[in-house]
Amino acid sequence: MIKAGIIGATGYAGAELVRILLGHREAEIVWYGSRSYIDEKYAKVYGNMFRLVEDVCRDDRIEELAREADVIFTATPQGFLAGVLTEDILKNTKVIDLSADYRLKDVKVYEDWYKIEHKSPQFLEEAVYGLCEVNREQVRHARLVANPGCYTTCSILTAFPLVKEGLIDPDTLIVDAKSGTSGAGRGAKLPNLFCEVNENIKAYGVSVHRHTPEIEEQLGYGAGRQVTINFTPHLVPMNRGILATEYASLQKVKQPDGTLAIPTEEQVQAVYEKYYGKEYFIRLLGPGGCPETKWVEGSNFVDIGFQIDKRTGRIIMMGAIDNLVKGAAGQAVQNMNLMFGFKEQEGLALAPVFP
Amino acid sequence: MIKAGIIGATGYAGAELVRILLGHREAEIVWYGSRSYIDEKYAKVYGNMFRLVEDVCRDDRIEELAREADVIFTATPQGFLAGVLTEDILKNTKVIDLSADYRLKDVKVYEDWYKIEHKSPQFLEEAVYGLCEVNREQVRHARLVANPGCYTTCSILTAFPLVKEGLIDPDTLIVDAKSGTSGAGRGAKLPNLFCEVNENIKAYGVSVHRHTPEIEEQLGYGAGRQVTINFTPHLVPMNRGILATEYASLQKVKQPDGTLAIPTEEQVQAVYEKYYGKEYFIRLLGPGGCPETKWVEGSNFVDIGFQIDKRTGRIIMMGAIDNLVKGAAGQAVQNMNLMFGFKEQEGLALAPVFP
Amino acid sequence: MIKAGIIGATGYAGAELVRILLGHREAEIVWYGSRSYIDEKYAKVYGNMFRLVEDVCRDDRIEELAREADVIFTATPQGFLAGVLTEDILKNTKVIDLSADYRLKDVKVYEDWYKIEHKSPQFLEEAVYGLCEVNREQVRHARLVANPGCYTTCSILTAFPLVKEGLIDPDTLIVDAKSGTSGAGRGAKLPNLFCEVNENIKAYGVSVHRHTPEIEEQLGYGAGRQVTINFTPHLVPMNRGILATEYASLQKVKQPDGTLAIPTEEQVQAVYEKYYGKEYFIRLLGPGGCPETKWVEGSNFVDIGFQIDKRTGRIIMMGAIDNLVKGAAGQAVQNMNLMFGFKEQEGLALAPVFP
């Protein structure tokens, strides 16, 4: 039984970590960190945890926590972890960061998109991007894991195999993503009020959303070169779920008869299966399959389907996740499982809740 | 490992049974019965179960199933089980019925409220009303359990201790209940369309809802006499959850100083604790506590709070459940656990999902 | 064409006043007051008004406004109007107050329930309670109208005729009310976030909600004596709408044959028609009719239905309104129409929007 501490336990992602870790047989939570609710009972902040969590919230002294815990999850605003991380901490404990501080290898890209100075770029090289299905082996040996963003997890996994195998031209990639409102956090802000979100849909952060460079960097590794894409997030009147609808031009590939032609449905599906066929958490719906966010709600699954449009030569790829699970806390626990040699599904055997 | 069969596995309650039993360590599902989807893959009917359930749906031959299964759940329309149940079936297997067929002891009351003939009243006496926290011992030895209705579970548990101990006058009881739409089932009916339910609230079945006599019968056992109440259900634009707001006049009870007076908050709370203090699935919020359906969503919990209004001499009791879990499938599994001597929480350690 | 000023134009009730007055042929808005958005374009605060309103928000200098406007609407927090109202203002203009400052005749009751000192009780006697269907004649001659609360409008109108005619015992009255979230205002508060409200229902302010004494006072006028009731509000995951489900014991009335008996459906309906049969904005659904908030959304209608439960001797009355229209801005305009001698429906011929 390892000891886990959470800094930022009272945000939605932190709360989902609590829900998942409560059912984990190899880890126990020893620290519910929350700057806003110090000394308040956690179950007062999250009524669903009444009688399940008796602890009170503690502050965010990560150095003290590092001596107590085997693993620390930081579900904190951008810049927090970078501002406090030290070699001492990493010597004492493993860190899984749900913020963006260590996701981008290039500090300049980070500072350009996040508009803050990075206070400890010295750990950027060591940090492993915790997209388990892509970087599983590196994660196993990591001390510091940068847990991917919610949009990015969904966007990257949906397109990665086709980029890697050259079936699509990555520079034609357009990601039109739709997210439930929990992705906006628990801050009391006017645009997130029920009456503003309900019966409404809108795009936001068009062409400037911070998840863009993260998608580009990871797909760039797949493509073997720099990639530039369009990414447009939308706010949907639902609590959970991300759907990414992705468009790209198919590239001609060599056919069995030696000619060049755009890939068939079978060829696309074969590529998906090559990469994900054995992945427990990725469910391939096959050609024509349209994932629905409701079918993955509460679970760590990624559902992926696609449709080829021969008229335009494009493929429409679609991926769905629960933004708080595979898009945040679930993937963080999956990373923890890898880092500590636990069974990868431990604590994550969460059947999707429907309806 | 016992074998469980579900007849009516493709309704919402049946689907929730599937979700819960998949995580149960002592039971496995051997029969996904569904008259509407025979020979179709279950995971085609419920996309959330893709890759988790590989079985196809089978018909509703309960006699055949009885020879295969240790326990049968019937999540079927009223009248189905009464029409097919035989002594042979009960000799071979245990039956947990999620319909109303065996909930009311008096066949005439059943026929009056349900407007159908009861085809096998001979089992009414044997059937145990599976409200676990009230009838735990009888359930342990039952062959046939009548799983309580969703509204009734919430309505009864919220008021039962106060009725039983004479703190309230049961004939003044008014239950104003609010339910999510999954309680209306998965039938394709116009009033349950998204556009009809969303942004809307209405009462329905006012003074004639079939759960009324069920509440009255059970509270009558508590009161030791016949009880007549008002029950008004409402349809709320949400998927899951029932909130029962219950009003009753407090009765004077003897005070420490020998006088008679309406009970204090402490006295009410003490009565609740006497009955539920050790119940895992009942969470007492105490005086002033207002349960929210979201805090129990996806779990088998019942949250109960109350408020005394000295100005009117009434108490307002409030109870919240997830209608598909404690109000249907969860309680059914809790009954199964009791009937087979499993740990009562087995398969039901479901932390509420928030948000 | 009269000139109307709004103080508090950027709350939800203020915004609904703007929407309604834009379609009014006898009034024009000359002042969009908003302490929070001074000098900002109104249409930046409410995007729906883009190109329909070109004005900028102004502050809340009511004395200046009183010299400019024929009528002032104050959609402001409790205490604001009482703190600034003067005889001079009332000499220059008419005032319709959407806050609670002048709703309760007894200043002590106000201060008990609202926990603030009343700064100008000298106007309490003059103020007319603007429940048009009950106080139409007084409203016509008023300088100062206290526009009723949203819950109270619905709760009072639904029960008033039966209280007035002695068909129900007012002390048995229980009002279980359900409201959409716009009733909570546009303040950025955590409990009103989308993720907290969506998929959730809860009671709040149980036995202490401030609309209680307002209902009691008005029904007391009908009953001819003091009345004490139970009132429980609930928050429903929808933007607009209030449904009040009201329970009361029927009182025996003299029957045609001279005997005493509880009233029949026809007798109840006759009483409703006596009071409301000619009211444009009240739609009587008749016995068994269950109003739905969606059927009145966006309109100034009050839909009322009822059901007699002979088993318990109680009647269940149900009323539905749009909380922002008949529960706030619509009724305010109806009051204005009466005060200025306009056609009562002017600006309020708003067919309900469905779905």
Added chain:
Amino acid sequence: MIKAGIIGATGYAGAELVRILLGHREAEIVWYGSRSYIDEKYAKVYGNMFRLVEDVCRDDRIEELAREADVIFTATPQGFLAGVLTEDILKNTKVIDLSADYRLKDVKVYEDWYKIEHKSPQFLEEAVYGLCEVNREQVRHARLVANPGCYTTCSILTAFPLVKEGLIDPDTLIVDAKSGTSGAGRGAKLPNLFCEVNENIKAYGVSVHRHTPEIEEQLGYGAGRQVTINFTPHLVPMNRGILATEYASLQKVKQPDGTLAIPTEEQVQAVYEKYYGKEYFIRLLGPGGCPETKWVEGSNFVDIGFQIDKRTGRIIMMGAIDNLVKGAAGQAVQNMNLMFGFKEQEGLALAPVFP
């Protein structure tokens, strides 16, 4: 006062026609046609119309209706009007068809996409595509107007000026559209149940949706050549509203200094203003503006914004409408106004309802 008949008055689009025409000062409804509810009171089918509409539903005898009415709206399934339309009817009355029967000029394209035979292609040439802002003059003189589809109205208007002026390459156009559930109609189908739609988002009809050729045909007129695009509709858990997010590669245009470069924000905005600057129903939000469906709800407005992404050389155009108003009934009335020489806004001065 002209006489209007509606065939298909009990679908959601028909019901919205009723709501709008009730407020129209030049037209009155003389026929509420509804095959499913013949002889039932219209207000029983739509409770919001209680006391506003006293008529009963009539059948769909269009020939009889044509002798009675000055204009007929057909809000009917595909194929209905084509199956009954005759020259006699058009001699007696004007027809505005909300179905797809006369939207596509090429009968083969119609039959390919709709999979039904077109029964009266002889009227295809005469029919005018009723996209008022584009075809205003032809509409004025039309006997038969094909009212555009909901998705198409939004998709075309958002991109048309930029296609027409050559600012974007139409073959790179990708339309990712999101619609509220009323677009799916009032049929009692399982996928449209509240519990299936709520808390869910999914794409559907990917690359095969029937609105695709309609968008292509109209944009083709703008481009002066055939155009092939990608169109992906999504179902969003809300009642009303369509948001179209459209992506296209910008084409270099001649700059003031004689060089070729991709257009600036100002140049794009200037083109939008050239086409829509004087249009009452089109509101240009300008560069960076992100329309929200809630801001147009209940109104006939189209809100359009855009963002240039210099990194990829693409433009993201966004348009929002209320699918039942500008996407159906509102535009149909706008067409009627043009055909009869009424003021174009008559009956359509509907301020958007918020929240």
